[in-house]
Amino acid sequence: MSGKHHVVVLGGGVIGLSVAWLLAREDLAVTVVDAALPGSSSWVAGGMLAPVTEAWPGEDEALALGTRALDRWPCFAAELGAASGRDPGLRTEGTLVVAADAADRADLDRLAAYLAELGREVQRLTARQVREREPALGPAVRGGLSVPGDLSVDNRALLVALRQACRLAGVRSMTGRVGVVRSDGVDLLPDLHTDGPGSSGGPIDADLTVVAAGAFSATVWPALRGILRPVKGEVLRLLPGELSVPPPRHTVRASVGGRPVYLVPRGDGELVLGATQAERGFDTAVRAGAVRELLADAEVVMPGISEYHLVECSSGLRPGTEDNLPLIGEVAPGVVLATGHHRNGMLLAPITADLVLGVIDGRPVDPVVDPARFGLVPEHRSSTVDREAGR
Numbered sequence: 044m045s046g047k048h049h050v051v052v053l054g055g056g057v058i059g060l061s062v063a064w065l066l067a068r069e070d071l072a073v074t075v076v077d078a079a080l081p082g083s084s085s086w087v088a089g090g091m092l093a094p095v096t097e098a099w100p101g102e103d104e105a106l107a108l109g110t111r112a113l114d115r116w117p118c119f120a121a122e123l124g125a126a127s128g129r130d131p132g133l134r135t136e137g138t139l140v141v142a143a144d145a146a147d148r149a150d151l152d153r154l155a156a157y158l159a160e161l162g163r164e165v166q167r168l169t170a171r172q173v174r175e176r177e178p179a180l181g182p183a184v185r186g187g188l189s190v191p192g193d194l195s196v197d198n199r200a201l202l203v204a205l206r207q208a209c210r211l212a213g214v215r216s217m218t219g220r221v222g223v224v225r226s227d228g229v230d231l232l233p234d235l236h237t238d239g240p241g242s243s244g245g246p247i248d249a250d251l252t253v254v255a256a257g258a259f260s261a262t263v264w265p266a267l268r269g270i271l272r273p274v275k276g277e278v279l280r281l282l283p284g285e286l287s288v289p290p291p292r293h294t295v296r297a298s299v300g301g302r303p304v305y306l307v308p309r310g311d312g313e314l315v316l317g318a319t320q321a322e323r324g325f326d327t328a329v330r331a332g333a334v335r336e337l338l339a340d341a342e343v344v345m346p347g348i349s350e351y352h353l354v355e356c357s358s359g360l361r362p363g364t365e366d367n368l369p370l371i372g373e374v375a376p377g378v379v380l381a382t383g384h385h386r387n388g389m390l391l392a393p394i395t396a397d398l399v400l401g402v403i404d405g406r407p408v409d410p411v412v413d414p415a416r417f418g419l420v421p422e423h424r425s426s427t428v429d430r431e432a433g434r
């Protein structure tokens with residue numbers, strides 16, 4: 044390891060890879076271990092970077108954290124694009140939130156009032172104004188909000204860019220399932236039938252281990268049981284046919300009969316339609332009823348979607364916490380959590396990497412994300428990796 048300190052990152056999703064890339068740029072030796080389990084939320088995600096339209100009265104801390112996270116995104120995307128030579132797929136057209144019936148409109152009014160109270164930039168739109176902006180939206184749409192600051196990213200383009208940036212920065216990647224996390228490394232299980240390096244199992248020594256395994260984090264750090272839970276989200280991907288209406292330019296979010304639905308356009312014409320929210324353990328089967336419900340709700344908002352080609356039905360497991368805020372901080376000597384991002388993994392990935400770096404540098408843990416709020420208290424708060432000494 045050429046005398047550098049060694050960090051093992053458990054999890055090869057957007058959180059793990061963002062952390063790995065940032066730490067490798069700081070001249071730490073980094074290995075990413077990914078278990079390649081079904082249910083990766085990074086692969087399935089809609090990719091909304093949407094602190095304002097995810098906000099709900101009372102969740103002020105989530106909104107403040109999300110806003111800080113969003114501010115970080117343009118620079119992160121530019122640096123990632125330059126480092127990887129790949130476009131990470133940031134879209135800046137903004138978001139429209141629309142309502143389909145009187146009850147949905149009441150929800151929208153509540154959200155608008157809350158955001159106005161906080162001085163956020165939102166603009167009320169009549170039904171006609173909504174359709175002027177997005178002609179594909181149907182007559183059921185009663186009105187909406189324009190939130191130009193809420194953006195989106197192509198989750199799969201982002202993963203490709205992060206993997207390439209990590210490779211170029213010297214990050215090692217392994218496939219393997221972790222048995223035990225110790226203060227001086229991890230033990231991989233030997234029983235995986237994978238093609239990749241690491242499948243034979245065994246110990247990996249490390250000065251620091253970052254647990255970034257999303258909904259699977261409790262399987263490697265058992266103290267998370269009862270604190271972190273998988274929240275399943277089913278998501279569809281569609282492409283316009285030859286005679287279809289073009290997809291919207293903005294992210295379109297709606298509440299239909301009280302159920303949230305969103306349409307997130309990609310640069311290649313794909314439209315991502317999400318998402319259900321169900322707590323069914325680690326089940327990742329896509330239910331027929333979920334597909335029917337998502338399509339029916341989307342059709343209320345955008346009738347022309349029925350002519351689109353359904354190209355993928357998938358599901359991911361969000362790592363949920365009780366307060367919907369992530370867990371970022373040291374929980375034992377040599378062990379740092381970067382998990383629990385629930386619906387906001389894409390949005391929070393860059394700021395999570397910054398915060399992990401802050402932990403390594405011995406900066407105080409942000410109380411909003413501190414795992415200590417759930418009783419996960421480290422024995423000490425000092426830095427476990429002396430980066431200066433490691434260079």
Ligand code: GLY
Pocket residue numbers: 089090091276317318361385386387
């Ligand atoms: N970020 C949206 C979702 O989790 O469905």
